[in-house]
Amino acid sequence: MTNNTTAADGRTAAPRLDFAKAAPKAFKALIGFDAAARDGLDPALVELVQIRASLLNGCAYCLHMHTSDARKAGEDEARLHMIGVWREARTFFTEKEQAALALTEAVTLVARDGVPDDVYTRAARHFDEAELARLIALILTINTWNRIALSTAKTAGEDERTAAH
Numbered sequence: 644m645t646n647n648t649t650a651a652d653g654r655t656a657a658p659r660l661d662f663a664k665a666a667p668k669a670f671k672a673l674i675g676f677d678a679a680a681r682d683g684l685d686p687a688l689v690e691l692v693q694i695r696a697s698l699l700n701g702c703a704y705c706l707h708m709h710t711s712d713a714r715k716a717g718e719d720e721a722r723l724h725m726i727g728v729w730r731e732a733r734t735f736f737t738e739k740e741q742a743a744l745a746l747t748e749a750v751t752l753v754a755r756d757g758v759p760d761d762v763y764t765r766a767a768r769h770f771d772e773a774e775l776a777r778l779i780a781l782i783l784t785i786n787t788w789n790r791i792a793l794s795t796a797k798t799a800g801e802d803e804r805t806a807a808h
Contacts, residue, residue, distance in 0.1 A: 677788070680777050680780035684777055692781055692782060699748065705788055705792050721735065746765075746779070750786070
């Protein structure tokens with residue numbers, strides 16, 4: 644299946660490729676990397692990280708997918724509304740979640756300021772070495788998924804994870 648994009652004037656643009664079909668080995672490797680990254684991390688934290696990175700990257704497809712997943716997992720609606728402004732809404736998130744969100748922002752926006760020592764140190768206080776490595780890997784995978792979805796013009800509201808590839 645290819646993805647269609649809509650031009651500013653409302654016309655359907657040329658279809659874009661289906662990444663999973665066009666690069667199956669890369670797609671399967673990324674699925675494996677994603678699964679290894681999230682292994683042992685709190686599922687609620689995983690969704691918070693994926694939502695924050697997707698917000699920062701402007702990826703509507705992934706944002707819709709992960710907010711839906713978070714709701715299905717019982718995440719509080721108020722917390723979902725506060726992820727974009729988590730610094731101003733600190734009481735909604737634990738210290739550990741705040742550290743993960745700060746690290747998510749630093750890694751996602753790494754070209755701006757790198758990953759500042761204070762952000763890394765804060766995360767290292769809340770996660771042991773193995774957890775921190777998996778958290779960084781999780782941040783890397785969601786950023787990769789965001790870039791794939793944006794590059795191939797995935798449509799928000801469609802969830803292709805259940806489709807056979």
